[in-house]
Amino acid sequence: MRENYNSFKYWENVINENKTIRGHMFMQKRPTEGSFYFHTLIFGRKNGMNNLWGYVPNVKGLIGYIQYSFLQEAFYKWIHGQEKVVTRIPHLTVDKIAIEGEKLKKISKEVCINMKNDYEFLSSLWEMPADKSEIQLRNFIIDFNKKWMGDNTEFLYIKVFSTPEELGEFVISSTLITSTEKELENKIGMSIDQWRDICKFAIEDSIKGQIFRKVLLKKLSEVY
Template sequence: MRENFNSFKYWEYITSENQTIRGHMFMQKPPTDKCLYFHTLIFNKNMGVNSIWGYVPNANSLLGYVQYSFLQEAFYKWIYGKEKLITKVPFLTVEKIIKDGEKLKKINKETAIKMKKDYEKLRKMWDMPVNKIELEVKKFIKDFNYNWTGDNKQFLYLKLFKTPEELGEFVISSSLITSTEKELEDKIGTSLDEWRNICKNGTKDILKGEKFRKILLKRLTEVF
């Protein structure tokens, strides 16, 4: 299926075909210098923390991922996660998820409006020049994190990185707040000096890029 990042059908297809974690759908190969990187958190008291570190090939795929995939999962789990353990998110549009949640009185009108506004902000970005999308998504994320900071029962969170180095330094700085260097090194499976080297050369050296890819896929879920 041809890439059409601004299409629910495309994201339904790619999710179904890959049968993998949503944020890892474009990570079959090491990153390139055009990739964008992200960290997402979906927390619910019943389900715990769903922490994903990943990358996408370009700004359009980032916008599509946030609009059609991340919001779909995040809002569905926000609406229904308080009552049950969710192992699979159905292939429903974000609009349908919000509408059903309000109809079933799982969310109030205020929350539904807030969700619709977020989706609409992203939808409008497709009319912008491609070179402005990354910046606008970054602005969106700032507001999104503020709106969905939630409480000790549930919250949603997104962070965007321009390079592997940015992601790598954030992993270190955020982890060392609650962990020791040794604990972090055990989690990522390498020394911090080597981790920095991997991130610095992740898009230049194929072997470093492959190490970076594998750490994001298999080890960084341990790092919040």
């Protein structure tokens, strides 16, 4: 049965059924040839850092995840996380979250419009072929990261990868900016060369695919 990724109700049900971190809802199994991979950050002074690494079955699943789940959580925390710890995200569309935030004077009209525009842009991708929607999604992410760069009290960030190898190399390069090779190896539980090998064969080798999955779930993703 084809999943209806372009549906608020679908994502509401998936979130309710999976009592796990939102970004890990489709990670019960190892990745496949069609999978897309992501790294997201949601930071707020009161709520700490949600640093997630994950994957979804295909590009449409990725668009749906960002539009109906990530934006919902990220924007709600952006609006309400300055003054309290957010422990639950209500089942509201991004439009309603943004409008409510403006009415409560927690965000400006401009910020409200930006939130709604991001949601609407993602809505425009559904009728495109997968390859074109992927290009547009990547362009959207560049603009999104600039728009929500924020400051030392809150910021949002998304990065997308087409293969486990792309993700693996970014893990290495981004981590070594602030940590040593030894610290990275201790974190992922293997040498950098072993990590590269795991990523290279994560799709075709079931054992390496499960190791890759567990590293993303248990060792790289952090919520604090």
